[in-house]
Amino acid sequence: MILEKIAAKTRIRVEERKRQKSLEKVKKEAYGRKNKNPFLFEKALRGKDISFICEVKKASPSKGIIAEDFPYLDIARDYEKAGAAAISVLTEPEFFLGSDVYLREIAAAVDIPVLRKDFTVDEYQIYEAAILGAGAVLLICALLSTEQLIRFRQIADELGISCLIEAHDDAEIKKALAAGARIIGVNNRDLRDFSVDINNSINLRKEVPADVIFISESGIKTAENIERLRKNNVQGALIGETFMRSADKVKELTKLYGPVRIPRTKICGVSRMEDIDAINMVQPDYIGFIFAPSRRQVTSSRVHEMKVPLSSSIDAAGVFVNEVTAAIINAAHSLALDVIQLHGDETEEDIIRIKKETGCAVWKAVRVKDSSDIDKWQNSAADLLLFDTFSGTEAGGTGHSFDWSLLERVDRPFMLAGGLSSKNIARAIRQAAPWGVDINSGVETDGVKDAVKIKEIMSIIRRLK
Numbered sequence: 001m002i003l004e005k006i007a008a009k010t011r012i013r014v015e016e017r018k019r020q021k022s023l024e025k026v027k028k029e030a031y032g033r034k035n036k037n038p039f040l041f042e043k044a045l046r047g048k049d050i051s052f053i054c055e056v057k058k059a060s061p062s063k064g065i066i067a068e069d070f071p072y073l074d075i076a077r078d079y080e081k082a083g084a085a086a087i088s089v090l091t092e093p094e095f096f097l098g099s100d101v102y103l104r105e106i107a108a109a110v111d112i113p114v115l116r117k118d119f120t121v122d123e124y125q126i127y128e129a130a131i132l133g134a135g136a137v138l139l140i141c142a143l144l145s146t147e148q149l150i151r152f153r154q155i156a157d158e159l160g161i162s163c164l165i166e167a168h169d170d171a172e173i174k175k176a177l178a179a180g181a182r183i184i185g186v187n188n189r190d191l192r193d194f195s196v197d198i199n200n201s202i203n204l205r206k207e208v209p210a211d212v213i214f215i216s217e218s219g220i221k222t223a224e225n226i227e228r229l230r231k232n233n234v235q236g237a238l239i240g241e242t243f244m245r246s247a248d249k250v251k252e253l254t255k256l257y258g259p260v261r262i263p264r265t266k267i268c269g270v271s272r273m274e275d276i277d278a279i280n281m282v283q284p285d286y287i288g289f290i291f292a293p294s295r296r297q298v299t300s301s302r303v304h305e306m307k308v309p310l311s312s313s314i315d316a317a318g319v320f321v322n323e324v325t326a327a328i329i330n331a332a333h334s335l336a337l338d339v340i341q342l343h344g345d346e347t348e349e350d351i352i353r354i355k356k357e358t359g360c361a362v363w364k365a366v367r368v369k370d371s372s373d374i375d376k377w378q379n380s381a382a383d384l385l386l387f388d389t390f391s392g393t394e395a396g397g398t399g400h401s402f403d404w405s406l407l408e409r410v411d412r413p414f415m416l417a418g419g420l421s422s423k424n425i426a427r428a429i430r431q432a433a434p435w436g437v438d439i440n441s442g443v444e445t446d447g448v449k450d451a452v453k454i455k456e457i458m459s460i461i462r463r464l465k
């Protein structure tokens with residue numbers, strides 16, 4: 001069978017590698033590296049809805065060459081922008097024309113975790129995967145004994161990387177579970193004859209406990225396929241060919257995932273006249289002017305100037321941090337602001353007074369450390385809560401995102417902020433379903449707004465429906 005052929009070649013490859021660099025050396029290197037985000041792969045797959053693992057694959061034994069032109073870094077970046085939870089990269093060189101170079105460069109270029117898709121037959125490959133920057137390795141039940149699965153999983157655990165343990169039938173699922181699998185992937189492709197049947201994973205879902213992440217692999221092509229997987233509590237879909245053959249990854253993932261409600265958009269921290277042209281071009285719902293001390297800080301006279309060419313359909317928000325209430329009220333009137341965004345330690349009394357005396361909508365920024373920060377503000381008089389990343393030193397504009405799953409407890413419409421960029425906006429919108437998104441440092445280059453990035457993020461958002 002093909003699997004045995006590939007495994008035999010892989011064993012030879014690994015032995016050659018060991019001659020170039022000893023097992024001791026790779027081990028030392030793997031344990032010596034800093035894993036900033038242990039087990040990110042499995043965390044990324046624990047969303048409340050189905051997640052996508054999109055594959056970067058040049059060829060396969062069943063399909064031959066899939067991508068003549070193979071700009072692997074662009075493909076990976078496009079997957080990330082489309083909202084993939086993780087990326088799978090083929091590194092097997094002979095049958096899939098994969099390469100470790102692809103994995104290393106992709107892992108460095110994206111923020112989402114990367115699976116090393118190879119035929120693991122030796123622990124050596126797990127150390128290699130860690131060194132290359134992988135967040136997960138593939139262990140195939142048909143190639144490994146239960147003892148090997150356990151040993152390899154333990155090594156991966158020590159390195160902080162996850163194992164996707166692949167099974168094809170009931171017996172292999174039992175084996176994966178006996179090995180302590182936390183993620184099981186069921187291949188819909190029968191490697192004996194390459195036939196594909198998505199029912200294979202659907203039928204086997206019930207054999208896997210609910211707390212084990214279940215991935216359906218291969219042959220997933222349509223929104224109907226995804227809907228069936230979703231209905232059968234499948235947490236992830238690993239998709240290669242369908243995405244590789246699609247020129248527009250954002251469009252393809254949207255087609256498979258299904259449409260979402262498009263949130264209101266706000267571009268914040270606008271401080272230069274030339275930024276107004278870029279803003280008018282893409283027509284967000286709001287523009288934000290930061291009056292608080294910040295590298296994005298603006299004066300009232302600058303805002304006055306910028307509002308002249310600003311499209312009348314775009315509402316203006318003023319962002320304040322612990323400002324004297326009278327000064328906020330004054331700015332709201334003199335600059336005809338529509339929204340007051342409060343990022344400091346303002347109280348409910350401040351919110352109520354500002355609302356009453358300005359007639360503006362008041363958005364209260366809540367910097368989220370844990371769920372108690374959210375609970376404290378659920379009944380606020382603010383028109384909207386704006387959830388942002390907590391920082392001990394900055395009131396906002398950190399450029400970092402936070403754990404959006406904390407927002408599942410919010411029972412009112414909200415704005416989502418904190419490190420939103422083209423890389424994560426699709427995932428953020430699908431996962432958090434915000435009323436609006438506030439985009440700031442994610443559309444900057446060298447500290448100033450970047451018209452190309454503004455255009456790109458707005459285009460991604462609008463294509464999610």
Ligand SMILES: O=C(O)c1ccccc1N[C@@H]1O[C@H](COP(=O)(O)O)[C@@H](O)[C@H]1O
Binds near residue numbers: 319
């Ligand atoms: O951007 C700033 O400099 C800033 C300063 C003080 C308060 C708020 C600020 N910006 C707001 O911060 C969030 C998140 O921004 P980012 O995407 O992480 O850069 C956003 O609401 C901005 O309006």
